[in-house]
Amino acid sequence: MKIAICGKGGCGKSTTTSLLAKELAHAGKKVLVIDSDESNYGLHRQLGMALPKDFTAFFGGKETVLKDMMLSNFAHQFFSGPWSLADIPEGYCGEKDGVMLMASGKIHEANEGCACAMNNVIQQFIANLQLSDGEFALMDMEAGIEHFGRGVDNGVDLLLMIVDPSFESLRLSKKIQELGQSIGKPVWFVLNKVTEDTRDAMLETVAASDKIAAVIPADTKVAAAGLTGTELVGTYPAIQKLARKLMEGGIQ
Ligand SMILES: Nc1ncnc2c1ncn2[C@@H]1O[C@H](COP(=O)(O)OP(=O)(O)OP(=O)(O)O)[C@@H](O)[C@H]1O
Ligand SMILES: [Mg+2]
Known part of the structure; x- marks a missing residue:
C-alpha cells in the first residue's frame, strides 16, 4: 500500500510518518519511507537514521534532470518500467530496524533553482513503484497542497491527512477531501496534538468524521x-491502532 502523508506546515506529518513506519516494521512489514520534503531535515532524525543521498543524483543530478525535463517538454521518463523495493539503488536508501528511507533531495544552496527536478523524479518513482502484498511505502510530503498540483498523489493508494488543532488545518481538510475525490483516492484524517479542550471541536469540524483513522x-x-531533533522511540496506542487498520486493509 502506497500512502501519502499530507497536511499543513507543522501539523505532524513527519512525526506520524516516523511513528507509523516504526510500528509497521515492528509488526514485521516491509516499509519504505520516502522523504519528499525539499526543505526540512527532521524526518531522518526522527527515524534515528542518516539523511540518504538525494535520489535525484541517481539520474544525473538536478541540472541534468531539469535539462531532460525541458528538452522533452516535461515528457521525459526517468523509469523504463515498474520498480520494486529491491530496485532502489544502493547508496540511495538507508535501513534501520526494518524501515528503509530514501529522500527525493534537498535544496542545498541559494540560487540553485526550484525543486521541480526532485519533484518530477519522485512523482514518477511513486507512480512506477510496485509493492507486494504487505509492503508499505509512506511518503512524507512537503507542507500544503502543491503536490496535488504536480500529480504526485496520483501514484498512491491512500491519502492520510494530518490535522492539528487549528482553523487552517480544519479548513484544509475540506480542500484535501475534494482534491482526493477529484483523483479517485480515498482520504483519511488523523487528528494530531489533540487535547481534552480541542477534541470535540476537531471531531465536529474535520471534513468527514467517519473518515478519522486515528x-x-x-x-x-x-x-x-521534536525540540532536540532526536529519534522517536516508544509505542503509542493511537499509532498502533492506525497501523492495525492499515494492515487489515480497513481503510478504503
Ligand atoms: N502528537 C504530538 N504531540 C506533541 N508534539 C507533536 C505531536 N506531533 C508533532 N509534534 C511536534 O510538532 C512539531 C511539528 O511536527 P512535524 O515536524 O512532524 O510536523 P510536519 O507536519 O512534518 O512539519 P513540516 O510541515 O515542517 O514538515 C514538532 O516539534 C513535533 O515534535
Ligand atoms: Mg515534516
Whole structure:
C-alpha cells in the first residue's frame, strides 16, 4: 500500500510518518519511507537514521534532470518500467530496524533553482513503484497542497491527512477531501496534538468524521524529541491502532 502523508506546515506529518513506519516494521512489514520534503531535515532524525543521498543524483543530478525535463517538454521518463523495493539503488536508501528511507533531495544552496527536478523524479518513482502484498511505502510530503498540483498523489493508494488543532488545518481538510475525490483516492484524517479542550471541536469540524483513522494526543515526549531533533522511540496506542487498520486493509 502506497500512502501519502499530507497536511499543513507543522501539523505532524513527519512525526506520524516516523511513528507509523516504526510500528509497521515492528509488526514485521516491509516499509519504505520516502522523504519528499525539499526543505526540512527532521524526518531522518526522527527515524534515528542518516539523511540518504538525494535520489535525484541517481539520474544525473538536478541540472541534468531539469535539462531532460525541458528538452522533452516535461515528457521525459526517468523509469523504463515498474520498480520494486529491491530496485532502489544502493547508496540511495538507508535501513534501520526494518524501515528503509530514501529522500527525493534537498535544496542545498541559494540560487540553485526550484525543486521541480526532485519533484518530477519522485512523482514518477511513486507512480512506477510496485509493492507486494504487505509492503508499505509512506511518503512524507512537503507542507500544503502543491503536490496535488504536480500529480504526485496520483501514484498512491491512500491519502492520510494530518490535522492539528487549528482553523487552517480544519479548513484544509475540506480542500484535501475534494482534491482526493477529484483523483479517485480515498482520504483519511488523523487528528494530531489533540487535547481534552480541542477534541470535540476537531471531531465536529474535520471534513468527514467517519473518515478519522486515528486521534493522536498531544504528547510531551513527542514534543521533547521534536525540540532536540532526536529519534522517536516508544509505542503509542493511537499509532498502533492506525497501523492495525492499515494492515487489515480497513481503510478504503
Ligand atoms: N502528537 C504530538 N504531540 C506533541 N508534539 C507533536 C505531536 N506531533 C508533532 N509534534 C511536534 O510538532 C512539531 C511539528 O511536527 P512535524 O515536524 O512532524 O510536523 P510536519 O507536519 O512534518 O512539519 P513540516 O510541515 O515542517 O514538515 C514538532 O516539534 C513535533 O515534535
Ligand atoms: Mg515534516
